[in-house]
Amino acid sequence: MVNSRFSVAIHILSLIASTKNNSHALTSDFIASSVNTNPVVIRRISSQLKKAGLIVSHAGLSGYELALSPKDITLLDIYRAVQAPEDLFAIHDNPNPNCAVGKQIQSTLDDVFSSVQQAMESKLQEETLQDILDHLFS
Amino acid sequence: MVNSRFSVAIHILSLIASTKNNSHALTSDFIASSVNTNPVVIRRISSQLKKAGLIVSHAGLSGYELALSPKDITLLDIYRAVQAPEDLFAIHDNPNPNCAVGKQIQSTLDDVFSSVQQAMESKLQEETLQDILDHLFS
DNA sequence: CCCATTGTAACTATCATAGTTACAACTGTG
């Protein structure tokens, strides 16, 4: 299962997007109380979003702002910001190379799994933060 | 990341499919040496495949056989056999209901995430064990 | 100079996973 950083990241970005004016009210403490977690967890994920160029913030200065319009932030952007670049499916390692199946299984699974992962990522790319906002406030 | 039981299950089924005759030679020990793990890990996953109706085996009698033709076993069947019925994406729990975003985020993410998961599962359903075999022995 | 805040390092508790040991239950064979 994909960890909850992705879902928390979407929550954070939704809060930032829906607080355009008065953005300095968005402290990590405030966000943490909405997400219901520790402020450091928020700052940690915000840091990843910042490195990915999705948000802007300044040490010592409260608040976070979007670096892009919600319609220009896809869920894939967010996913990749908080997810270490890894494959969706684990493949067991060191299968027996002296076995016809063991010898070929890794490259076979690599191919098949990456096509499935591609399907998932395409779907993530179709959805933007704006779609999330529309759904939240409809 | 999806655990390696899925990849091991595909490995097991590939071995069974490619050993139609002499199926009693397929002990969990032999399969384990191809996968490169402990025989109990193989028996544990085989047990799940058996419960899902994908393979047949008998206590005390060595060997495993497919219960269906490789073209009738989809990767989704295998995935569901070894994966507890769970969502692909975790959603953080207990968001603050006194916050406009916190109140709606779970149902919003439920909707969006399940459509993404659906895309992935559709792709898994398109691929069969026969496709894996074709790839393995091409 | 303070105070509040961001950014991060470091530690901890919890949990899933895979590996392992052990053993009951079963089957065919001598």
Add this chain to the structure above:
DNA sequence: CACAGTTGTAACTATGATAGTTACAATGGG
């Protein structure tokens, strides 16, 4: 029937990822 070999499972362990937490340096505004 006894035995050897096998499947099926329970129970335990080691490892690693995750999220939560404490602590504190660095920064900027009042």
